[in-house]
Amino acid sequence: MRHDTEPHRRRSAYHALVMTTITPGVRVCFASFDTAEVSELCIRSMRALAGTPFRLSVGDCGSTDGSVPMFERFRDAGVLDLEVAPNGRRHGEWIDQWLADTTEQYLVVCDSDVEFLADGWLAAMVETARSGNAALVATRIQARNGVPYTHPGTGARATLAPRPEPWLMMIDTTKVRGVVSASFLYEERVLVDGTKVAYDTAAAFFRELTAAGLPYVEMPMSFADAYRHYSGLTWQLAGMPWRRRLKQFAKYRWVRWRLRRARRLWP
Numbered sequence: 280m281r282h283d284t285e286p287h288r289r290r291s292a293y294h295a296l297v298m299t300t301i302t303p304g305v306r307v308c309f310a311s312f313d314t315a316e317v318s319e320l321c322i323r324s325m326r327a328l329a330g331t332p333f334r335l336s337v338g339d340c341g342s343t344d345g346s347v348p349m350f351e352r353f354r355d356a357g358v359l360d361l362e363v364a365p366n367g368r369r370h371g372e373w374i375d376q377w378l379a380d381t382t383e384q385y386l387v388v389c390d391s392d393v394e395f396l397a398d399g400w401l402a403a404m405v406e407t408a409r410s411g412n413a414a415l416v417a418t419r420i421q422a423r424n425g426v427p428y429t430h431p432g433t434g435a436r437a438t439l440a441p442r443p444e445p446w447l448m449m450i451d452t453t454k455v456r457g458v459v460s461a462s463f464l465y466e467e468r469v470l471v472d473g474t475k476v477a478y479d480t481a482a483a484f485f486r487e488l489t490a491a492g493l494p495y496v497e498m499p500m501s502f503a504d505a506y507r508h509y510s511g512l513t514w515q516l517a518g519m520p521w522r523r524r525l526k527q528f529a530k531y532r533w534v535r536w537r538l539r540r541a542r543r544l545w546p
Contacts, residue, residue, distance in 0.1 A: 300382075301384055301453050301456075305331065305333040305383055305385040305401065306381050306382075306383040306386050306387065307325065307334070307336070307389065308335075308381075308386065308389075310391065311337060311338070311339050311346055311391040313343065313346065314342075314346065314392055315342065315346040315349055316535060317391060317392045317509060320537055320541055321389070321391055321392070321394060322335070323541040324394050324395040324396070325389075325393075325401070326545070327395075327541075328396070328397060328399070329402065330402035331399075331405060333387070333401060334360070335359040335360070336359060336360040336361075337350050337353075337360070338363075338368065339361065340364050341363065341367050369464060371463035371480055372464065374480070378450065378455075378463075381452055385408065385450070385451060386449070386450045387448070388447075388449075389446060389447045390445070390447070392510065396504065396505055397505035397506070400502075403502065404416050407496055408496070413494050413495055414451050414494060415450055415488055415496075416450075416498065417496070418443070418446075418498050418503070420444075420497060421443070422440065422442065423441050424441075425438040425440065425476070426439040427439075428477060435475075436475070437475040437477035438475070438476050439477050439482075440478045440483075440485075440486060442482035443485055446508045446510075455493065458487075459484060461487040463480055463483070465478065465479055
């Protein structure tokens with residue numbers, strides 16, 4: 280097998296940082312770009328329904344839709360830590376940074392377009408990690424046996440490698456530090472027959488985690504009722520087929536209604 284080493288040369292320098300002592304606790308992080316309404320819904324619902332204390336960190340990629348002033352209001356109220364990357368930053372780079380600089384035992388990574396629906400969602404993930412002695416808690420492992428994939432823009436073909444669903448996962452930092460060094464950036468490996476294996480966000484990390492024999496667990500199927508991932512709200516509508524446009528606009532309208540409700544419930 281020939282490896283594409285370019286992702287490793289691009290790997291974030293955060294992996295080389297020396298960490299301070301890890302303390303018990305949970306840190307939740309998400310990155311955003313022009314998703315002000317659903318990001319606010321994410322913040323309000325996660326805080327109200329977590330069921331256990333946590334520290335929230337947000338990374339913004341230079342939004343121009345009012346996201347940054349909204350985050351700053353939450354920051355000034357002591358709700359979250361905020362970092363803004365005005366020129367943008369890839370999702371995998373954010374996660375690399377968070378994993379390296381988190382001082383809490385548990386790091387939860389979620390997407391900005393996740394709404395939490397059930398009380399105790401975070402407490403349930405922590406309990407699952409502890410009872411399963413897990414280095415990783417996933418909502419689900421995708422593409423367990425590899426899934427053929429054609430890139431919608433370039434037409435390039437590859438087999439998707441297994442990975443935890445990246446829109447909500449928990450990592451025990453005490454178990455993976457010094458053992459798993461893979462970046463969360465996209466990576467490809469070219470096999471001897473010329474075919475490609477694509478490691479999308481979190482897939483290379485999952486590859487090394489399992490190779491090291493670290494335990495992971497999936498949340499029970501019932502946990503799917505604890506949150507909703509709206510999916511794709513950061514995508515551009517330009518060039519999108521009209522049927523998908525209609526679905527996306529319907530999501531936006533639903534998010535706005537849910538946000539109005541959340542503001543009343545959790546001011």
